[in-house]
Amino acid sequence: MKFLIVSSILLIFLLTPSMALMNTNDSHLLDGSVGTQIIHVNALRGMVSIRDNNVLSEWDGIMDYKNALLAAKLFSKMACVLIKMNQAAFPTLDEIIGALDQQALKQYPSTHGLTYTVLPGRVKNLAQYGIPIKDMCRAVPTYFAQQQKEGVALATDPKSCFEMQLLSFMGLAICGEIPGL
Secondary structure, eight states: OHHHHHHHHHHHHHHHHHHHTOEEEEEEEOTTSSSEEEEEEETTTTEEEEEEOOTTSOEEEEEETTTTEEEEEETTTTEEEEEEOOTTTSOOHHHHHHHHHHOOGGGSOOOOOEEEEEEEEEOOOGGGGOHHHHHHHTTSOEEEEEEOOTTOOOOSOGGGOEEEEETTTEEEEEESOOTTO
């Protein structure tokens, strides 16, 4: 009897770490678009990777929840943009996992579209933001973008904006000319 209890406890300790390493993957057809969005969640590392192959606005992204940073590689602009994630506006890691698990994306409130303006200086040291972001943005120029306050008129040409959507959670617009292109 003692052997059964000890072996059961040992099994729990051995399985618990492997369960924490589980990743959630899913593919979603974006409403009204001509592409799919593939989401990969690594809860242990606090990261969500996104692959959006919409032919009109193709992009890859990494949401790093531990550092509150979104990195987006915008293929049509041939550039990467780093954004500090506003925790009040972005969905939590748990909300994304819940949406992927339940396939019930409509129950989460959509945020108002957030607008960011690209800042002129290039990011010089991508390594400080971690290997996944460094690898994704390696071959293209990388810039920071700053969130625009609500109600402030955008001083850039609206045609310079790159629109992106994360599931049905939120829409982002990254605006401004990418220097040097």
